[in-house]
Amino acid sequence: MNITERKERALGIMGNEGTKSFRWLSSMIREKCGDIVDDDTRLVSAARKGDQAAFESLVERHQARMFTLAFRILGNYDDAAEVTQDAFVAAWRALGTFRGDSLFSTWLTRITVNLSRNRLQQTRTRSSREAFSMDEPFPGCEDNRCFDPPSHGPSVQEMLEREEIRARVRGCINGLEPGFREALVLRDVQEYSYAEIGAILGLGEGTVKSRISRARDGIRGCLKRVLGDI
Amino acid sequence: MDHAGIREMLSAYLDGELTPGERSLIEDHLKTCPECGDALRELRRTVEHIRELGEETPPPWLTRRVMARIQEEATREKALKRRFLHLRRRLPLQAAALVFLSVTVYMVYRTVSPEMKVVVPPVAEMGDGPVTRTTPPALPSRERELSRPVPEAKVPEKEKETGAPLSPKGRSPALPTSHEPAAVLPDKKGRDEQAPGFAPPPSPAPMAGQENASPPAYRERRGVDQGEDRGKEEKATPAMRTKAAAPALREEMRVLLVVDDAHDAYREIGRIAGLCGGAAVRWEVRDRGGVARVRLERERLGEFLDLLGEVGEARRKTPLPSGGGGAVYVTITVETEGRTGG
Numbered sequence: 199m200n201i202t203e204r205k206e207r208a209l210g211i212m213g214n215e216g217t218k219s220f221r222w223l224s225s226m227i228r229e230k231c232g233d234i235v236d237d238d239t240r241l242v243s244a245a246r247k248g249d250q251a252a253f254e255s256l257v258e259r260h261q262a263r264m265f266t267l268a269f270r271i272l273g274n275y276d277d278a279a280e281v282t283q284d285a286f287v288a289a290w291r292a293l294g295t296f297r298g299d300s301l302f303s304t305w306l307t308r309i310t311v312n313l314s315r316n317r318l319q320q321t322r323t324r325s326s327r328e329a330f331s332m333d334e335p336f337p338g339c340e341d342n343r344c345f346d347p348p349s350h351g352p353s354v355q356e357m358l359e360r361e362e363i364r365a366r367v368r369g370c371i372n373g374l375e376p377g378f379r380e381a382l383v384l385r386d387v388q389e390y391s392y393a394e395i396g397a398i399l400g401l402g403e404g405t406v407k408s409r410i411s412r413a414r415d416g417i418r419g420c421l422k423r424v425l426g427d428i
Numbered sequence: 429m430d431h432a433g434i435r436e437m438l439s440a441y442l443d444g445e446l447t448p449g450e451r452s453l454i455e456d457h458l459k460t461c462p463e464c465g466d467a468l469r470e471l472r473r474t475v476e477h478i479r480e481l482g483e484e485t486p487p488p489w490l491t492r493r494v495m496a497r498i499q500e501e502a503t504r505e506k507a508l509k510r511r512f513l514h515l516r517r518r519l520p521l522q523a524a525a526l527v528f529l530s531v532t533v534y535m536v537y538r539t540v541s542p543e544m545k546v547v548v549p550p551v552a553e554m555g556d557g558p559v560t561r562t563t564p565p566a567l568p569s570r571e572r573e574l575s576r577p578v579p580e581a582k583v584p585e586k587e588k589e590t591g592a593p594l595s596p597k598g599r600s601p602a603l604p605t606s607h608e609p610a611a612v613l614p615d616k617k618g619r620d621e622q623a624p625g626f627a628p629p630p631s632p633a634p635m636a637g638q639e640n641a642s643p644p645a646y647r648e649r650r651g652v653d654q655g656e657d658r659g660k661e662e663k664a665t666p667a668m669r670t671k672a673a674a675p676a677l678r679e680e681m682r683v684l685l686v687v688d689d690a691h692d693a694y695r696e697i698g699r700i701a702g703l704c705g706g707a708a709v710r711w712e713v714r715d716r717g718g719v720a721r722v723r724l725e726r727e728r729l730g731e732f733l734d735l736l737g738e739v740g741e742a743r744r745k746t747p748l749p750s751g752g753g754g755a756v757y758v759t760i761t762v763e764t765e766g767r768t769g770g
Contacts, residue, residue: 248502250498250502253495254491254495257494258491261486261491262484265484265486265487265490266484269484278484279486279487279490282486282490283490283497286498287494290498290501291501367477367480367481382478386475386479387478387481391445392440392445407440408436410439410440410443411436411439411440414471414474414475415435415471417477417478418470418474421477428470428473428474428477
């Protein structure tokens with residue numbers, strides 16, 4: 199399944215009804231993604247020959263995605279920034295071994311996930327980091343009463359609420375076990391198919407399916423606890 | 429399918445990762461089960477919440493830092509490649525130089541090696557050459573008296589140089605030998621440097637290294653004195669006898685061989701050494717003569733000397749080594765007739 203089909207499927211989830219606007223968006227993304235893939239191939243080819251400007255374009259193109267992935271897995275901004283840097287440098291070093299069997303973005307994602315996993319293990323070894331348990335109350339909540347986190351956003355009430363929800367969701371994701379978190383982030387943030395996630399994580403499709411299901415169920419329970427109603 | 433089974437599949441249903449059969453099963457169930465419908469709605473909302481998180485904004489310096497690191501790596505790699513390139517160019521030259529050097533060394537070694545193998549025997553052993561002063565072995569006062577050198581005037585000049593001729597048969601180890609030790613024994617002054625009446629303690633058994641220095645001279649003196657002081661010898665103290673009987677670590681003997689043709693003589697020496705179960709261990713080739721050194725068993729020494737007498741005129745320069753088994757080293761100084769006569 200290529201990136202275009204993936205995007206289509208992702209859109210399909212959001213609007214199973216298949217409205218006109220979604221169809222239009224889908225076709226636009228298909229064209230756009232096709233261009234991205236072609237550009238990636240061209241840039242990778244140039245970068246393999248030592249063209250640093252080409253590689254810089256690849257960095258600019260994928261840095262937000264890779265940073266988000268690392269941030270979702272690690273839950274720490276600085277660690278995510280460092281891991282993203284390391285991932286791009288590692289990709290530059292290993293460009294010679296990239297055969298093009300998969301998309302460059304998939305290959306880069308695999309590198310980022312592996313480095314994030316390593317960083318998480320190091321962090322866990324360094325400090326006995328307490329994972330946020332699904333059964334425990336959300337930090338900042340006592341007896342089902344939650345305190346508002348300090349707001350850094352605009353003063354509009356809706357924005358505050360959205361930001362609060364985002365913070366809760368991030369907290370719930372961070373509370374997942376790393377294996378479940380990786381699968382969930384690759385599916386719901388990076389929008390990879392189950393088969394692709396299996397290839398990236400080295401897992402069978404059944405395991406991926408099970409992990410995503412359990413991770414979502416955990417997030418659902420967590421959000422119900424911290425938000426009251428989803 | 430029960431509710432638990434259906435709910436496990438809801439996540440995959442949302443993602444469109446079910447087979448058509450599974451999908452229709454879920455849809456049929458949802459039509460009749462409002463609880464599972466609620467669960468699906470919650471799950472869909474959960475997914476929406478997660479997706480609404482969107483992409484995070486990476487730090488603005490990320491690309492710059494990545495490219496700086498890559499630039500650094502590329503520079504380092506380039507420098508490394510340049511170094512290897514130099515090495516690749518230089519390597520054949522260095523290899524050629526090494527081969528040339530090896531060949532040169534080998535050729536030089538082959539040219540010089542015969543000279544390198546020549547080992548000049550110690551002067552004291554050969555009996556000619558510059559006088560070497562060696563410290564006499566520490567002896568009891570009585571023995572020191574016995575070892576006093578005979579005045580040189582009493583020794584015939586010719587005998588002093590060549591020693592007594594060896595007859596092919598009937599050699600006796602007690603036969604007197606040459607008097608060349610005058611060169612290696614300390615002169616009177618040297619001996620007088622020791623305080624009168626000073627009796628140094630008996631020295632321990634001679635070491636292997638000392639064997640080639642002073643002890644042969646000492647033995648030779650004793651050999652010369654044997655004839656004159658046989659009576660005194662018999663009266664030697666038990667300690668002296670013990671010392672004399674002390675086993676030498678290496679038996680040495682020197683023979684002068686006068687021949688017509690030195691080259692034939694070397695060949696013959698090697699041959700007869702082999703016949704007697706020994707071997708020539710060293711050759712020193714000179715213009716009209718030289719020195720051969722042979723190692724053989726003590727028991728075969730007589731036989732060897734007999735055969736040597738047939739090669740040329742063999743003159744023993746030191747007495748036969750005293751009894752016992754073990755290896756004997758015979759140093760044969762080969763001289764041609766003309767040279768000896770001259």
